[in-house]
Amino acid sequence: MRWFGFGFNAFGQICDHEGSRPDASEVKVINPAEIKKHEDKSDCRLTICRIRACWSRRASLHLDDGSGSRVCVAGFGTVPDTDRRCGVSMEESYGCEDAIVGESYLTLAFPDRVECWDLQGNEKTRTWSMEIETHSGHSGPSLNLPLVPGGYIAAKPPLYRPLSPELNAKSLVLGAEHAILLTTTGTVYTWGLGSHGQLGHGGLTPEEEPRAVEALWGMPMSSVATGGWHSGCISDAGDLYVWGWNESGQLGLPSRALRNAKQQSSPHTAPSSHQDAGTSPGEEPEGGKESEDVFISIQAFPALLDVTPCCEVKTISCGSRHTAAVTTTGDLYTWGWGEYGQLGHKTLTSSDEPQRVEFFREQRLRVVDVECGAWNTFAAIAKEETA
Template sequence: MRWFGFGFNAFGQIRVRGRATSAASGDVAAEVKVIGPTEVTGHEGRSGRRLKTCRIKASWSRRASLHLNGDSCVCLAGFGAATSDESCGVSVVVSRGCTDASIGELHLTLVFPDRIESWDLQKKEETPSWSMELEPQSESSGPPLNLPLVTGGYIATKPPFYRSLSPHLKAKSLALGAEHAILLCATGAVYTWGLGSHGQLGHGGLTSEEEPRAVEALWGMTMSSVATGGWHSVCISDGGDLYVWGWNESGQLGLPSRGLRKALQQQSSQQAAGAACQVADSSPGEEVFISIQAFPALLDVAPSCEIRTVSCGSRHTAAVTTTGDLYTWGWGEYGQLGHQKLISSDEPKCVEFFREQQLHVVDVTCGTWNTFAAVIAEEVASS
């Protein structure tokens, strides 16, 4: 499996052209925007061999590569990365033996079979800034939980790190947005809580919720996956349908965006300056624009295709179909949509690069302003 990245690269979190002379001084890589899919190189293990990246987690300025086969560890790239043995102030050695990890702007969280550790990325310390012992998970309790979920609760991005959850929710997966959370239960029900000012909770209004509340519009439908961006939320049904809700100012829901359409229209008008006529602004009633979608809406991503997995950036969304195609939409001014140009879109569009290279996309994860996709060769996918 190979990983490709595109989008915001100011700190070399996708690729570095020359090593910064001083990580502490805030020097950045020469190439800020990677507008087309670029392969992410692996790190070397203790044996000298390249480690295979199993998963990628990303924040605004950093990328965490999880190597969970053989020499299990986490390697960081981006802001503060100085050497191959020490990344962002945290030694690779401390992560050896981990089973999962998450990355933020301030902390790296590592999960081990018997404990959780949170390391301060702004300090070079020999011990974690916070840790918690874990009880062994029994086989009868179901499949292993992935961060931010842990037994009995979840790990937040800022102190207090551990937050409890009611056992009655039977949490299966959890995604954290800028100021809200979306939880998937083992029953397939979806719960949200936190800030609701942009309709990101899906309850039909803009009010906030202190405690998990079921998204009633999805009641009776079994969901299999959830994800969240800065101020929008998405989920996939058992049948492969994608539901979206929340803020749509940049087209991140894949629904018509007034701001985005006006910007594109202005660009077209500027390009057509001097022509005999220009396109006039649409009058009210001709087209419906959506700034906030407070209820879940069904989004038709690709004809006759089911959605396999989805991920959200701050204001963009990426989804992988069961046929191995990657679709992206939303804000794209850093190239995070992967279409080889700096455009935004309020319609899902296929990233043609992977089709052209005969690569089958199997996973995707979004950073705040960038996107990372895992691929395999088409002949492997069809075997």
């Protein structure tokens, strides 16, 4: 599997730099760049099977032909060199099955244990560990981080936080200040800060305990995703639902900020009447004129987003203020904030409409997975398409 990255690269998370500091032109990678594979001392090439990213780092999970595995960390706190262009291989990660990386901690999941390592200091320190009961005959990853037996791993202390076993959690994702949980039956629960509508309950109040998103009742979901202050999920039927903050168009809904920016760049464009549905849903346009456009600054409950009418959505990932989705046809669509090139359209333009990343179509590459960092995007390619 091949991986490509684009967007914020100030710490070399996407591609390394020849010197100790990147040039200004290398901070923003607007053309998708292939992530280098790791080569160990025995010259054995390791395949990148998964990437996890945060604002300043990228963690790549590598597998070799002998089913061994390890994690390579690139970005802040690592020293890039010409021999290890995919990042620094962490010896303590040998044999791990999954990993997540944050600004402070790296979490590693092994068949028999989970470990959290402090990345802030000069010396790597294991700050928390937990043994896992192993089952004979089990194959494949035993965990789906950040879920661990009985709870989940948070981005800041307390690192381990319990969950009720009655929730029957299947997967869990963490935003800047909120969490989304998907149960084995396809029900979505959210909790945490709700000031930008990111919980999907129709209001802006916080929730201390997991609460089911009632607007999605009766529609089983297959996956969930969350960014800084927005959220999304995909139904079993391949429909995409989004909610939360939309100032940068990260929900794919009309954004006042982006439309105003376009008008300023095109001064001859005639102004139109607008209604901001997110901030004042009951307010009529001035003079009683009929509204031509409805802007959404905050979408406090799930809204159906039609990414493309020709196919279903397979995978979704959210950055701080942008979103990426992979369709069943192998195309990658992105939208939201794009000032670091994280949308992959070879520009620094933001967009409140899903747009296909043409690079992969032009190269006849089929996208199968996507992972968003805060300000960048990583796409996985399975193999070349056949004509």
